[in-house]
Amino acid sequence: MRMPPRTGLTERAVAAKALELIDADGLDGLSIRKLATELGVSPMTLYTYFPDRDALLEAAAQLLYAEIEAPPDDTLGPQDTVRHIMRSVRRVILRHPNTVTLVAKYPPRTLDALAFVEAGYRSFSRAGITPLDTARAYRALAVYSIGTAEIEINRYFAHHPAANLPAKSLDTPTLQRHLPNVTKVGPLLDQLDDTAEFDYGLDLILDGFTQRRGHGDR
Amino acid sequence: MRMPPRTGLTERAVAAKALELIDADGLDGLSIRKLATELGVSPMTLYTYFPDRDALLEAAAQLLYAEIEAPPDDTLGPQDTVRHIMRSVRRVILRHPNTVTLVAKYPPRTLDALAFVEAGYRSFSRAGITPLDTARAYRALAVYSIGTAEIEINRYFAHHPAANLPAKSLDTPTLQRHLPNVTKVGPLLDQLDDTAEFDYGLDLILDGFTQRRGHGDR
DNA sequence: ACCTGAACACCGTTCAAGT
């Protein structure tokens, strides 16, 4: 039968501390043992709250999703609503960079985590956009936010050859001979402004959807 | 001084076996010890070929990138070239689903791995597209392919509430009351066709770039 | 139900040594 915790812990408090440790030490830096020590309990106690490490990580992701802000009221149209939400998504993930693989793996599930999704859907509904078009837009936006987060947080282009030659990369003459276009374009990759590119790509998606919606082009 | 290997191993052979084991057992299933056993050497031998586990994973990613196919000749325009390459990227990653986090983390670096990038850049160059616009397009396409891969391989929408209610999710009445739009749209998410959505989004990006290129809208 | 310590079956990597 259900017993009150003797340690004062809750699922939420455990997940919140996990998120904190992930922020500080990375995903690999979070161990059940370390988290337990931090919370002042034995490692096995945590299994009272979560069945395994994966479930704990999933719960941490839900707390992160709850930080995403929707527009304060329902006055904005779908485009501005999406822009507002997507920028918040980006800021939240950049605030918790070590969680990016969790965001890619676990979708929002709790009421708080789904609040931003509901707000986005609601703005689409108000604009008369069909549920199917709404689903397709959400999918594209999920792809975009997760792809962007991975690229930005892993500093994907900072390591790109000819963008910023790391020690173990090819030497420039070899690169120049075999891959002249990579040599030419590469250095520009790391100079792009992440925020500007994010807004640019987002506009591209929004405009594309606006133009094609309901035109049966699928 | 440089000595020939006494085990017949090469960096490439080690990385290839690593990729094989990742395909079979997942990223977490690949341990240095297991890989060594599989190759018939002691675990520490592998440190002759790679400084650490990360370097080994990076090398496996390079072998994967080398599988991506560029168009056979230079007759296609940039749009068709990109479509050809991007579809190959998707197929290759879907063939090696357990590597998705590696693809998100390590950009192509070796000559073989960069072949598809060079082919893409070359088609842009032929069409008179500036290196800067080329870099911006490559970034958007990298975001798109990585985001798509994560969503598809993690079956992101299969776990989405109201798309396919998992055991621990909210019950439907609660969902219906607090998140009516999520309830309505959710079930459609998992019904979208991955291949169709991929092509749809890719066209959207390509059209957007074509329309805006050089219009100074940044 | 909640909490624990001990044990099991693993890890990646350092170290000292052998060829």
Next chain:
DNA sequence: ACCTGAACACCGTTCAAGT
């Protein structure tokens, strides 16, 4: 340079037991 076995400092999780 190439290869090894032993050891170090960890893991997540199972188990048996205590409240």
